[in-house]
Amino acid sequence: MGINQTRIAEVILLGFQVEPSLEMLLFGLFLLSYSLTLMGNGIILGLICLDARLHIPMYFFLSHLAIVDMSYASSTVPKMLTNIVMHQKSISFASCLLQTFLYLALAVTECMILVVMSYDRFVAICHPLKYSLIMSWRVCTILAATCWLFSFLLASVHITLILRLPFCGPQKVNHFFCQIMSVFRLACADTRLNQVVLFAGSAMVLLGPLCLVLVSYTRILVTILSIHSGEGRRKAFSTCSSHLCVVGLFFGSAIAMYIAPRSNHSQEQRKILSLFYSLFNPMLNPLIYSLRNTEVKGALKRVLWKQRSL
Numbered sequence: 001m002g003i004n005q006t007r008i009a010e011v012i013l014l015g016f017q018v019e020p021s022l023e024m025l026l027f028g029l030f031l032l033s034y035s036l037t038l039m040g041n042g043i044i045l046g047l048i049c050l051d052a053r054l055h056i057p058m059y060f061f062l063s064h065l066a067i068v069d070m071s072y073a074s075s076t077v078p079k080m081l082t083n084i085v086m087h088q089k090s091i092s093f094a095s096c097l098l099q100t101f102l103y104l105a106l107a108v109t110e111c112m113i114l115v116v117m118s119y120d121r122f123v124a125i126c127h128p129l130k131y132s133l134i135m136s137w138r139v140c141t142i143l144a145a146t147c148w149l150f151s152f153l154l155a156s157v158h159i160t161l162i163l164r165l166p167f168c169g170p171q172k173v174n175h176f177f178c179q180i181m182s183v184f185r186l187a188c189a190d191t192r193l194n195q196v197v198l199f200a201g202s203a204m205v206l207l208g209p210l211c212l213v214l215v216s217y218t219r220i221l222v223t224i225l226s227i228h229s230g231e232g233r234r235k236a237f238s239t240c241s242s243h244l245c246v247v248g249l250f251f252g253s254a255i256a257m258y259i260a261p262r263s264n265h266s267q268e269q270r271k272i273l274s275l276f277y278s279l280f281n282p283m284l285n286p287l288i289y290s291l292r293n294t295e296v297k298g299a300l301k302r303v304l305w306k307q308r309s310l
Contacts (some may be wrong), residue, residue: 008167008186011096013089015080015176016271027084033283034077040286041066044296051299057135058124061117062289064144065246068110069282075102076177076278083176093167096178097159103278104180105155107254108205112147114247115209121240122216126223154201161194162187174267179274202254210251217244245288253277 016026045066048054076099083089091099123134158180165187175182180198184191220240227233257273290296 008093008171010090010092010171011178011186012172013079013083013091013176013178014172014174015083015089016268023084027081030077030084030279031081033279034073034081037073037279037283038070040283040290041070043300044286044289045070047296047299047303050303054295054299057120057137057140058117059295060140061113061120061144064147065110065113065117065285068106068113069285071102072106072110073279073282075099075106080176091178096173096183097162099178100162100180100183101155101159103177104158105152107277108151108154109147110250111205111209111254112151113144114243114250115212116143116147117243118213118216118247121243122220125220125240154205158194158198158201161197165189165191165194175271175274177274177278206251206255210247210255213247213251242289242293246285249281249284250277253281 018026045063048059048063048066079091079099120135124131127134162180162183166189167186168188170186173179173182173186181195184194217240224233224237224240253273253276257270257277290300
């Protein structure tokens with residue numbers, strides 16, 4: 001191979017290329033969103049730990065979703081905020097690859113957790129008498145562990161394929177973090193294999209799970225419509241609509257980013273899509289679950305009342 005395989009030492013993240021007067025506005029917006037993400041998901045996680053009534057499989061998986069969302073945002077946003085304030089947009093190449101790895105692993109984990117949550121709702125509504133048998137704590141633990149293990153293994157495959165590439169420039173990444181497709185452009189070799197594996201992996205973890213979710217909710221809808229009790233139907237709709245909102249936001253933005261034809265979006269549009277499912281999605285998830293879930297609102301009231309009485 002007649003190419004220079006010297007690895008680049010650091011990468012420059014160009015981020016959002018806007019006027020300096022707008023940078024502080026973006027900083028304030030992103031800092032507020034990140035703070036709300038940590039606070040909202042932290043409250044959800046705390047309520048699930050503190051309230052014994054939420055110690056059921058549905059909220060066990062919701063606690064994992066909250067952990068993923070906080071980690072997901074934390075893998076990219078702090079560096080983005082630092083770059084805006086310090087005007088120092090460089091990141092070491094090793095840190096860049098670590099950011100790519102964590103982002104991929106946590107994105108796949110969220111996808112898998114959402115599928116498991118839809119399966120949990122399917123069993124609870126369509127097979128209520130067998131629910132405690134099917135969704136035992138042993139099964140729940142195995143499902144959660146499988147989600148995390150599979151996701152980190154899949155991310156490891158992508159990083160391993162990246163490490164086999166020679167990187168000799170350019171050093172600039174036209175993104176606010178080391179997004180995997182932007183990292184491909186740093187290589188001075190053919191990345192078609194990487195792109196094919198990325199597309200296949202994206203299709204597998206997005207389209208496949210989405211089909212499972214849609215099948216589950218089709219069955220759930222049929223079952224809900226056959227419920228004669230108005231209260232039971234309302235409660236089932238309330239629980240499932242929250243989850244469907246989260247599923248729609250996550251899968252919609254991710255499919256638009258990784259599955260839709262690349263020519264359909266400019267680079268700036270792709271940055272906004274990435275920002276949506278890496279920051280705004282994790283921020284909205286706890287709001288959706290808390291505003292539309294009477295059990296979560298009840299748990300919050302009980303915890304606040306307990307603290308007030310102490």
